[in-house]
Amino acid sequence: MTLKVTLRSLARPFVVCEIGTGSNANFWYDNWTELGPLIHLTGEKGPAVSGMHKDATVADALRNGHWWLSASRSRNAIISLLKQCLPPATPIVQSSTDDRYLWKMENESPTDQFSTAKT
Incomplete structure (x- = not known):
């Protein structure tokens, strides 16, 4: 179990999500x-302070074509x-396209092709 968590944390920075409908991306x-995962910017308090559940998708954060907090005066x-x-x-x-998860190496464009040599 520890090895799985360790490998996931090592691979996570190389995986980017290209948003389509936003229905799959957290x-x-x-x-x-x-700027990377928003939780890294806001810390663990982000979901509670903003009112957006930690399991919410990108699509869940939209209301009538705008971000849910666009009208917030907080x-x-x-x-x-x-x-x-x-x-x-x-x-x-x-x-109308699905979200896509892609590999991104340092200075290269994201791709759906994984390369062990580059990784």
Whole structure:
């Protein structure tokens, strides 16, 4: 069990999620923003402070074509940080493709081709 967790944590930085509809990608834990997993930015308090459950998908965070907190007037630092970090919602709302998980090596573009040699 420990080996599985260790390998997962080693591989996690190399896996990025290309958002389509947002229905599969985890809002907090998947690497779908340019800044990496949002939980790394907000800490474990992010879900509680924002009101978005830790198991929420990216699609769950959308309301009427906008991020759920776009109308929030909260001055909480976590809410402000999230508002600044979230990409535009429009491409997700208009997408009909599935989310895709890709490999990303340091300075290369993400790809669906895994290479042991490059890893």
